[in-house]
Amino acid sequence: MDIFNRTGKMALGSRLRLLTSKVTEDAAQIYELYNIAGFSPKWFPVFFVLSETEEKTITEIAKEIGHSQPSVTKIIKEMTKAGLVKDKLNSNDKRRNVVGLTTEGTSLAKKMIEEQCADIDVAIDEIINQATNNLWEALxxxxxxxxxxxxLKRVKDQKKLRESKDVTIVEYEPKYQSAFKALNEEWISTFFEMEEADYKALDNPKEYILDKGGKIFVALYKDEPYKDEPLGVCALIKMTDQNYDFEMAKMAVSPKAQGKNLGWLLGQTIIDSAKQLGASKIYLESNTILEPAINLYHKMGFEKIVGHQTPYKRCNIQMELNLEK
Structure with a gap:
């Protein structure tokens, strides 16, 4: 169809549904061709699984064919009404609904496999041999x-990648001090309480971070409606601990910019900066209720450690990134 040439891959689902519809329409007529009137094509996966064994639970069938339990339950009811399946078979566990084929169902399965399935296999092979690509293997x-x-995950990744091209990471300037504090205060107050160590760093970033050899980076979005607005921040704080050179801290991204890959871009900038400063290890602190953040740190290569002293009550996980690996 020309419409799919115009829509491109955007209409993959629609095209597959159209193909499925064509095959399903033929399938209904194929059952009639073999004098199996009234057999619905949607029953076949359940029917086939039951034909291989004497009995199974609805849960087992659903798991095997990749359907939901309610969907299988509905199919079983329809097949029971058609006289092909008997349910509520004897079971030691009354909570397990065990089902199996009736004598009629077993007889039909034998006939279907010997005649109909054999002919369909040959017909499908004929299409495969005529086609340039093997659809069965491709599926x-x-x-x-x-x-x-x-x-969905692949599209999300592409959306992030595209939108990340509109992000610019710049070094801190005094004009960003209010944004540095506000962005951090926003997320901390959402989940925890601001602590003394927070106020020291956020109120005096020059004294507590920059003058001690650290860096702060700011993420700006170049397009409207957030043009040149600071939407994310992160700091690289110089440490006096003999085991670590720097701490990655004070990472905050505005809720309105989440999903645009700002956290990843800020984190990579921090890591690159630490390498340029000759660091061998980066340390960070967080809390496990911040699952997206923890996943991000793992993706960056950070690993969990224990035993380091922390000034924050909210910290329940500590991580490090070995830059020499």
Whole structure:
């Protein structure tokens, strides 16, 4: 269809549904061709699984065919009404709904496998041999790849990548002091309480961070409606601890800019800066309720450690990044 040439890959789902519709329409007529009237094509996965064993629970069937339990329950009811399945078979556990094929269902399965399935296999092979690409193998490959990483996750990643190109990371200037404090105060107050160590660094970033050999970076978005507005900040704080050169701290991203990859870009800038300053290890503190942040740190290469002293009550996890690995 020309419409799919115009829409491009955006219409993948629509195109697959159209193909599925064509195959399903033919499938209903194929059942009639083999004198299996009234058999719904959507029953086949459940019917096939039951044909391989005497009985199974609805939960087991749902897991095996990748359907929801309510969906399988509905199919079982329809197949029971058609006389192909008997449910509520004997079970030691009354909570388990065990089902199996009736004598009629077993007889139909034998006939279907010997005749209909054999003919369909040959017909599908004929299409595969005529086609440039093997759809059956491609489907298996796509299913595997989407299981590893869903289409939604892939689109989210591309959205982040595209939007991150509109982000500029700049070094701190006095004009960003209010944003540095406000962004940090916003997230800290959302989950915890501001502490004395927070006020020292946020009220006096020059004295407590920059003058001691640290750096602060600010993320700016170049397009409207946030043009040149500080939407994220992060600090690289010089440490006196003999085990660590710097601490990555005071990372904060505005809620309105979340999902634009600012945290990753700020973190990578901090790591690159630490390397340029000759650092061998970077330390950080966080809290495990901040799951997205912890996942981000793991993605950057940070690993959990224990035993380091902290001035913050909210800290319940400490991590380090070895830059020499």
């Amino acid at each position: 298996a490959e796509w299913e595997f790849l989407l299981e590893q990483k869903s289409l």
